[in-house]
Amino acid sequence: MEYKLELVDVCKSYGSKKVLDNLNLKVPAGEFLVILGPSGTGKSTLLRTIVGIEDIDSGKIIVNGEDVTRRPPNKRNISMVFQNYALYPNMNVFKNIAFPLKMAGVPRDKIREKVESVARLLKIDAELNNRVTRLSGGQKQRVAIARALVRDPQLFLLDEPLSNIDARVRYTSRQELKRLQKELNYTFIYVTHDQAEASNIADRVAVLHNGIIEQIGTYEELYNRPVNTWVGDFIGNFPMNFIDGSELGYNEKIIGFRPTWVNEDSNDIEVEVSLIDIEESNYFIHCIYKDRNIVFQSRNKYNVGDRIKIGLKRFNVYDNGVLKEIINEEAIN
Numbered sequence: 001m002e003y004k005l006e007l008v009d010v011c012k013s014y015g016s017k018k019v020l021d022n023l024n025l026k027v028p029a030g031e032f033l034v035i036l037g038p039s040g041t042g043k044s045t046l047l048r049t050i051v052g053i054e055d056i057d058s059g060k061i062i063v064n065g066e067d068v069t070r071r072p073p074n075k076r077n078i079s080m081v082f083q084n085y086a087l088y089p090n091m092n093v094f095k096n097i098a099f100p101l102k103m104a105g106v107p108r109d110k111i112r113e114k115v116e117s118v119a120r121l122l123k124i125d126a127e128l129n130n131r132v133t134r135l136s137g138g139q140k141q142r143v144a145i146a147r148a149l150v151r152d153p154q155l156f157l158l159d160e161p162l163s164n165i166d167a168r169v170r171y172t173s174r175q176e177l178k179r180l181q182k183e184l185n186y187t188f189i190y191v192t193h194d195q196a197e198a199s200n201i202a203d204r205v206a207v208l209h210n211g212i213i214e215q216i217g218t219y220e221e222l223y224n225r226p227v228n229t230w231v232g233d234f235i236g237n238f239p240m241n242f243i244d245g246s247e248l249g250y251n252e253k254i255i256g257f258r259p260t261w262v263n264e265d266s267n268d269i270e271v272e273v274s275l276i277d278i279e280e281s282n283y284f285i286h287c288i289y290k291d292r293n294i295v296f297q298s299r300n301k302y303n304v305g306d307r308i309k310i311g312l313k314r315f316n317v318y319d320n321g322v323l324k325e326i327i328n329e330e331a332i333n
Protein backbone atom coordinates (compact mmCIF):
# COMPACT_ATOMS: atom_id res chain seq x y z
CA MET A 1 0.00 0.00 0.00
CA GLU A 2 1.14 3.54 -0.72
CA TYR A 3 1.46 5.55 2.49
CA LYS A 4 1.34 9.33 2.44
CA LEU A 5 2.83 9.46 5.94
CA GLU A 6 4.80 6.99 8.02
CA LEU A 7 6.03 7.66 11.54
CA VAL A 8 8.61 5.18 12.78
CA ASP A 9 9.46 4.99 16.49
CA VAL A 10 9.02 8.72 16.96
CA CYS A 11 10.10 10.05 20.37
CA LYS A 12 9.69 13.59 21.67
CA SER A 13 10.22 14.87 25.20
CA TYR A 14 9.98 18.29 26.80
CA GLY A 15 12.55 18.16 29.60
CA SER A 16 11.81 14.97 31.52
CA LYS A 17 8.27 14.72 30.11
CA LYS A 18 7.96 12.12 27.35
CA VAL A 19 5.18 13.31 25.07
CA LEU A 20 5.63 10.90 22.13
CA ASP A 21 7.03 7.52 23.12
CA ASN A 22 8.17 5.33 20.21
CA LEU A 23 5.07 6.26 18.29
CA ASN A 24 4.32 4.44 15.03
CA LEU A 25 1.69 5.44 12.50
CA LYS A 26 0.94 4.73 8.82
CA VAL A 27 -1.53 6.89 6.93
CA PRO A 28 -2.58 5.74 3.44
CA ALA A 29 -2.95 8.35 0.67
CA GLY A 30 -6.43 9.88 0.54
CA GLU A 31 -7.33 9.02 4.12
CA PHE A 32 -9.14 11.32 6.54
CA LEU A 33 -7.48 10.37 9.83
CA VAL A 34 -8.70 11.92 13.07
CA ILE A 35 -6.48 12.05 16.15
CA LEU A 36 -8.42 11.88 19.41
CA GLY A 37 -7.02 11.94 22.91
CA PRO A 38 -7.39 13.61 26.30
CA SER A 39 -6.15 17.14 26.84
CA GLY A 40 -2.37 17.48 27.13
CA THR A 41 -1.71 14.10 25.58
CA GLY A 42 0.46 15.38 22.73
CA LYS A 43 -1.94 15.77 19.79
CA SER A 44 -0.70 19.23 18.81
CA THR A 45 2.89 18.17 19.47
CA LEU A 46 2.39 15.27 17.06
CA LEU A 47 1.19 17.62 14.30
CA ARG A 48 3.97 20.13 15.00
CA THR A 49 6.63 17.43 14.68
CA ILE A 50 5.14 16.14 11.41
CA VAL A 51 5.08 19.61 9.86
CA GLY A 52 8.58 20.27 11.24
CA ILE A 53 8.02 23.21 13.60
CA GLU A 54 9.31 20.92 16.36
CA ASP A 55 12.24 18.53 16.00
CA ILE A 56 11.88 14.97 17.19
CA ASP A 57 14.44 13.36 19.53
CA SER A 58 14.60 10.09 17.59
CA GLY A 59 12.70 8.13 14.95
CA LYS A 60 11.73 8.86 11.37
CA ILE A 61 9.12 10.91 9.56
CA ILE A 62 8.48 9.68 6.02
CA VAL A 63 6.26 11.63 3.63
CA ASN A 64 5.40 10.05 0.28
CA GLY A 65 8.22 7.55 0.73
CA GLU A 66 10.87 10.24 1.44
CA ASP A 67 12.54 10.66 4.80
CA VAL A 68 11.87 14.31 5.77
CA THR A 69 12.97 13.99 9.42
CA ARG A 70 15.81 16.49 9.10
CA ARG A 71 14.17 18.80 6.57
CA PRO A 72 12.91 22.27 7.56
CA PRO A 73 9.12 22.86 7.42
CA ASN A 74 9.22 24.63 4.03
CA LYS A 75 10.89 21.62 2.42
CA ARG A 76 8.33 19.06 3.58
CA ASN A 77 5.39 20.07 1.39
CA ILE A 78 2.94 19.77 4.28
CA SER A 79 0.29 22.37 5.11
CA MET A 80 -1.08 22.99 8.56
CA VAL A 81 -4.26 24.78 9.62
CA PHE A 82 -4.03 26.06 13.18
CA GLN A 83 -6.85 26.34 15.70
CA ASN A 84 -6.62 30.13 15.79
CA TYR A 85 -6.14 30.24 11.97
CA ALA A 86 -2.96 32.36 12.26
CA LEU A 87 -4.15 34.76 9.54
CA TYR A 88 -2.34 38.05 8.87
CA PRO A 89 -4.74 40.74 10.17
CA ASN A 90 -3.20 43.58 8.17
CA MET A 91 -3.68 41.80 4.84
CA ASN A 92 -6.85 41.24 2.86
CA VAL A 93 -8.19 37.77 2.08
CA PHE A 94 -6.43 37.58 -1.30
CA LYS A 95 -3.02 38.40 0.20
CA ASN A 96 -3.50 35.95 3.04
CA ILE A 97 -4.23 33.10 0.66
CA ALA A 98 -1.50 34.19 -1.77
CA PHE A 99 1.18 34.44 0.92
CA PRO A 100 2.69 30.92 0.67
CA LEU A 101 2.89 31.20 -3.13
CA LYS A 102 4.54 34.63 -2.92
CA MET A 103 7.12 33.22 -0.50
CA ALA A 104 7.77 30.37 -2.92
CA GLY A 105 8.43 32.88 -5.74
CA VAL A 106 5.46 31.85 -7.90
CA PRO A 107 4.83 34.39 -10.76
CA ARG A 108 2.06 36.97 -10.15
CA ASP A 109 -0.41 35.82 -12.81
CA LYS A 110 -0.10 32.21 -11.65
CA ILE A 111 -0.72 33.36 -8.06
CA ARG A 112 -3.92 35.16 -9.10
CA GLU A 113 -5.15 32.15 -11.02
CA LYS A 114 -4.52 29.72 -8.12
CA VAL A 115 -5.92 32.01 -5.40
CA GLU A 116 -9.10 32.67 -7.37
CA SER A 117 -9.64 29.00 -8.08
CA VAL A 118 -9.16 27.95 -4.44
CA ALA A 119 -11.38 30.83 -3.25
CA ARG A 120 -14.14 29.67 -5.59
CA LEU A 121 -13.80 26.13 -4.29
CA LEU A 122 -14.25 27.36 -0.72
CA LYS A 123 -16.94 29.89 -1.65
CA ILE A 124 -15.01 32.90 -0.41
CA ASP A 125 -14.34 34.43 -3.86
CA ALA A 126 -16.64 37.37 -3.00
CA GLU A 127 -14.46 38.20 0.01
CA LEU A 128 -11.05 38.40 -1.68
CA ASN A 129 -10.70 42.17 -1.28
CA ASN A 130 -12.00 42.28 2.30
CA ARG A 131 -9.82 42.49 5.37
CA VAL A 132 -9.73 39.24 7.31
CA THR A 133 -10.64 41.09 10.52
CA ARG A 134 -14.11 41.74 9.02
CA LEU A 135 -14.87 38.05 8.45
CA SER A 136 -16.95 35.67 10.57
CA GLY A 137 -15.30 32.73 12.34
CA GLY A 138 -16.51 30.34 9.61
CA GLN A 139 -15.13 32.57 6.85
CA LYS A 140 -11.77 32.94 8.61
CA GLN A 141 -11.58 29.19 8.86
CA ARG A 142 -12.16 28.92 5.09
CA VAL A 143 -9.42 31.46 4.41
CA ALA A 144 -7.04 29.43 6.58
CA ILE A 145 -7.96 26.27 4.67
CA ALA A 146 -7.66 28.07 1.33
CA ARG A 147 -4.18 29.25 2.31
CA ALA A 148 -3.25 25.67 3.15
CA LEU A 149 -4.77 24.27 -0.07
CA VAL A 150 -3.24 26.80 -2.45
CA ARG A 151 0.21 25.20 -2.30
CA ASP A 152 -1.15 21.81 -3.34
CA PRO A 153 0.58 20.04 -0.47
CA GLN A 154 1.23 16.32 -0.05
CA LEU A 155 -0.38 16.26 3.33
CA PHE A 156 -2.75 18.38 5.39
CA LEU A 157 -2.60 18.76 9.14
CA LEU A 158 -5.56 20.42 10.85
CA ASP A 159 -5.45 21.26 14.55
CA GLU A 160 -9.03 21.66 15.82
CA PRO A 161 -9.91 23.94 12.89
CA LEU A 162 -13.63 24.14 13.73
CA SER A 163 -13.45 24.65 17.47
CA ASN A 164 -14.04 28.41 17.30
CA ILE A 165 -17.18 28.09 15.22
CA ASP A 166 -20.72 27.78 16.61
CA ALA A 167 -22.35 24.34 16.58
CA ARG A 168 -24.65 24.70 13.54
CA VAL A 169 -22.01 26.21 11.27
CA ARG A 170 -19.53 23.65 12.54
CA TYR A 171 -21.76 20.83 11.35
CA THR A 172 -22.00 22.15 7.78
CA SER A 173 -18.31 23.17 7.70
CA ARG A 174 -17.39 19.65 8.72
CA GLN A 175 -19.45 18.14 5.89
CA GLU A 176 -17.90 20.54 3.37
CA LEU A 177 -14.42 19.79 4.59
CA LYS A 178 -15.02 16.08 4.20
CA ARG A 179 -16.48 16.56 0.69
CA LEU A 180 -13.51 18.71 -0.32
CA GLN A 181 -11.01 16.19 1.03
CA LYS A 182 -12.60 13.31 -0.87
CA GLU A 183 -13.11 15.33 -4.07
CA LEU A 184 -9.47 16.44 -4.18
CA ASN A 185 -8.23 13.12 -2.78
CA TYR A 186 -6.11 14.85 -0.14
CA THR A 187 -4.71 13.14 2.94
CA PHE A 188 -5.94 14.81 6.13
CA ILE A 189 -4.71 14.41 9.68
CA TYR A 190 -7.20 16.19 11.85
CA VAL A 191 -7.06 16.76 15.59
CA THR A 192 -10.27 17.22 17.52
CA HIS A 193 -11.66 16.87 21.05
CA ASP A 194 -15.12 16.27 19.71
CA GLN A 195 -16.05 12.60 19.39
CA ALA A 196 -19.25 13.35 17.46
CA GLU A 197 -17.08 15.22 14.95
CA ALA A 198 -14.62 12.32 14.81
CA SER A 199 -17.34 9.74 14.19
CA ASN A 200 -18.84 11.97 11.54
CA ILE A 201 -15.85 12.79 9.37
CA ALA A 202 -13.09 10.26 9.99
CA ASP A 203 -12.23 7.32 7.77
CA ARG A 204 -10.21 6.12 10.76
CA VAL A 205 -9.63 7.46 14.26
CA ALA A 206 -6.33 7.13 16.14
CA VAL A 207 -6.54 7.34 19.93
CA LEU A 208 -3.46 8.97 21.42
CA HIS A 209 -2.62 8.35 25.07
CA ASN A 210 0.60 8.09 27.06
CA GLY A 211 2.71 8.96 24.03
CA ILE A 212 1.49 6.10 21.87
CA ILE A 213 -1.48 5.26 19.66
CA GLU A 214 -3.60 2.96 21.80
CA GLN A 215 -5.88 1.97 18.93
CA ILE A 216 -6.59 2.95 15.36
CA GLY A 217 -9.67 2.02 13.36
CA THR A 218 -13.09 3.24 12.31
CA TYR A 219 -15.05 4.95 15.07
CA GLU A 220 -17.43 1.95 15.14
CA GLU A 221 -14.48 -0.40 15.72
CA LEU A 222 -13.22 1.72 18.59
CA TYR A 223 -16.71 1.91 20.06
CA ASN A 224 -17.62 -1.76 19.71
CA ARG A 225 -14.24 -3.44 20.09
CA PRO A 226 -11.99 -1.26 22.23
CA VAL A 227 -8.71 -3.16 22.54
CA ASN A 228 -8.33 -2.25 26.18
CA THR A 229 -10.39 -0.88 29.04
CA TRP A 230 -8.75 2.55 28.73
CA VAL A 231 -10.02 2.99 25.14
CA GLY A 232 -13.44 1.61 26.18
CA ASP A 233 -13.61 4.19 28.93
CA PHE A 234 -12.44 7.06 26.69
CA ILE A 235 -14.56 6.41 23.57
CA GLY A 236 -18.31 7.05 23.61
CA ASN A 237 -20.74 9.59 25.06
CA PHE A 238 -20.76 7.36 28.11
CA PRO A 239 -17.71 5.37 29.14
CA MET A 240 -18.01 1.64 28.53
CA ASN A 241 -19.63 -0.13 31.52
CA PHE A 242 -17.25 -2.45 33.33
CA ILE A 243 -18.27 -5.11 35.87
CA ASP A 244 -16.58 -8.00 37.59
CA GLY A 245 -16.84 -11.06 35.31
CA SER A 246 -17.25 -13.71 38.03
CA GLU A 247 -21.06 -13.32 38.15
CA LEU A 248 -21.25 -14.35 34.49
CA GLY A 249 -18.68 -17.14 34.70
CA TYR A 250 -15.57 -15.15 33.75
CA ASN A 251 -13.52 -15.34 36.92
CA GLU A 252 -10.76 -12.78 37.34
CA LYS A 253 -11.86 -11.03 34.14
CA ILE A 254 -13.66 -7.77 33.56
CA ILE A 255 -16.76 -7.57 31.40
CA GLY A 256 -17.33 -4.45 29.31
CA PHE A 257 -20.60 -3.43 27.66
CA ARG A 258 -22.19 -0.40 26.02
CA PRO A 259 -25.49 1.20 27.13
CA THR A 260 -27.33 -0.36 24.16
CA TRP A 261 -26.10 -3.91 24.81
CA VAL A 262 -28.37 -4.48 27.82
CA ASN A 263 -31.25 -6.93 27.60
CA GLU A 264 -34.10 -5.92 29.89
CA ASP A 265 -35.93 -9.24 29.34
CA SER A 266 -33.14 -11.15 30.98
CA ASN A 267 -32.22 -11.35 34.66
CA ASP A 268 -28.51 -12.09 35.06
CA ILE A 269 -27.71 -9.27 37.47
CA GLU A 270 -29.69 -7.06 39.81
CA VAL A 271 -29.01 -3.32 39.76
CA GLU A 272 -30.36 -0.28 41.59
CA VAL A 273 -31.45 2.78 39.61
CA SER A 274 -29.63 5.91 40.79
CA LEU A 275 -30.31 8.54 38.11
CA ILE A 276 -32.25 8.93 34.88
CA ASP A 277 -31.07 10.97 31.89
CA ILE A 278 -33.54 11.79 29.15
CA GLU A 279 -32.32 12.25 25.61
CA GLU A 280 -34.99 12.75 22.96
CA SER A 281 -37.21 9.63 23.26
CA ASN A 282 -34.65 7.49 25.09
CA TYR A 283 -33.91 7.13 28.75
CA PHE A 284 -30.40 6.51 29.97
CA ILE A 285 -30.73 4.62 33.21
CA HIS A 286 -27.79 5.03 35.58
CA CYS A 287 -27.53 2.21 38.11
CA ILE A 288 -25.34 0.91 40.86
CA TYR A 289 -24.10 -2.62 40.62
CA LYS A 290 -21.70 -3.79 43.35
CA ASP A 291 -20.11 -0.34 43.84
CA ARG A 292 -19.82 0.21 40.09
CA ASN A 293 -21.85 2.74 38.10
CA ILE A 294 -23.39 1.41 34.92
CA VAL A 295 -25.62 3.08 32.33
CA PHE A 296 -28.03 1.50 29.90
CA GLN A 297 -30.43 2.82 27.31
CA SER A 298 -34.10 2.04 27.74
CA ARG A 299 -37.59 2.93 26.54
CA ASN A 300 -38.84 2.41 30.10
CA LYS A 301 -38.81 5.24 32.56
CA TYR A 302 -37.77 3.66 35.83
CA ASN A 303 -37.71 5.45 39.17
CA VAL A 304 -34.68 6.23 41.26
CA GLY A 305 -34.33 3.48 43.87
CA ASP A 306 -35.97 0.76 41.69
CA ARG A 307 -34.21 -2.59 41.87
CA ILE A 308 -34.32 -4.26 38.48
CA LYS A 309 -32.85 -7.33 36.82
CA ILE A 310 -31.08 -7.09 33.50
CA GLY A 311 -28.90 -9.22 31.26
CA LEU A 312 -26.46 -8.55 28.43
CA LYS A 313 -27.09 -9.18 24.73
CA ARG A 314 -23.37 -9.02 24.04
CA PHE A 315 -20.25 -8.10 25.95
CA ASN A 316 -16.48 -7.92 25.73
CA VAL A 317 -14.19 -9.82 28.10
CA TYR A 318 -11.03 -8.06 29.32
CA ASP A 319 -8.11 -9.80 30.97
CA ASN A 320 -5.69 -7.49 32.77
CA GLY A 321 -7.29 -4.62 30.89
CA VAL A 322 -6.79 -6.17 27.43
CA LEU A 323 -9.59 -7.39 25.13
CA LYS A 324 -9.62 -11.20 25.09
CA GLU A 325 -13.02 -12.26 23.79
CA ILE A 326 -16.21 -10.86 22.32
CA ILE A 327 -19.40 -12.68 23.30
CA ASN A 328 -22.44 -12.62 20.98
CA GLU A 329 -21.04 -9.90 18.74
CA GLU A 330 -23.73 -10.70 16.16
CA ALA A 331 -26.46 -9.70 18.65
CA ILE A 332 -25.69 -6.02 18.01
CA ASN A 333 -25.32 -4.88 14.44
Ligand SMILES: Nc1ncnc2c1ncn2[C@@H]1O[C@H](COP(=O)(O)OP(=O)(O)OP(=O)(O)O)[C@@H](O)[C@H]1O
Pocket residue numbers: 014019037038039040041042043044045046
Ligand atom coordinates in the same frame (compact mmCIF):
# COMPACT_ATOMS: atom_id res chain seq x y z
N1 LIG B 1 6.96 24.00 23.98
C1 LIG B 1 6.70 23.22 25.04
N2 LIG B 1 7.53 23.17 26.10
C2 LIG B 1 7.29 22.38 27.16
N3 LIG B 1 6.23 21.56 27.25
C3 LIG B 1 5.35 21.54 26.24
C4 LIG B 1 5.53 22.36 25.08
N4 LIG B 1 4.51 22.13 24.23
C5 LIG B 1 3.72 21.22 24.82
N5 LIG B 1 4.22 20.85 26.02
C6 LIG B 1 3.66 19.85 26.94
O1 LIG B 1 3.50 18.64 26.22
C7 LIG B 1 2.29 18.00 26.54
C8 LIG B 1 1.46 17.80 25.28
O2 LIG B 1 0.99 19.05 24.82
P1 LIG B 1 0.09 19.19 23.52
O3 LIG B 1 -0.25 20.63 23.35
O4 LIG B 1 0.74 18.51 22.39
O5 LIG B 1 -1.20 18.36 23.95
P2 LIG B 1 -2.64 18.28 23.27
O6 LIG B 1 -3.02 16.85 23.30
O7 LIG B 1 -2.63 18.94 21.94
O8 LIG B 1 -3.49 19.10 24.30
P3 LIG B 1 -4.88 19.89 24.13
O9 LIG B 1 -5.89 18.85 23.71
O10 LIG B 1 -5.15 20.40 25.49
O11 LIG B 1 -4.67 20.95 23.09
C9 LIG B 1 1.60 18.87 27.58
O12 LIG B 1 1.90 18.34 28.84
C10 LIG B 1 2.25 20.22 27.41
O13 LIG B 1 2.27 20.91 28.62
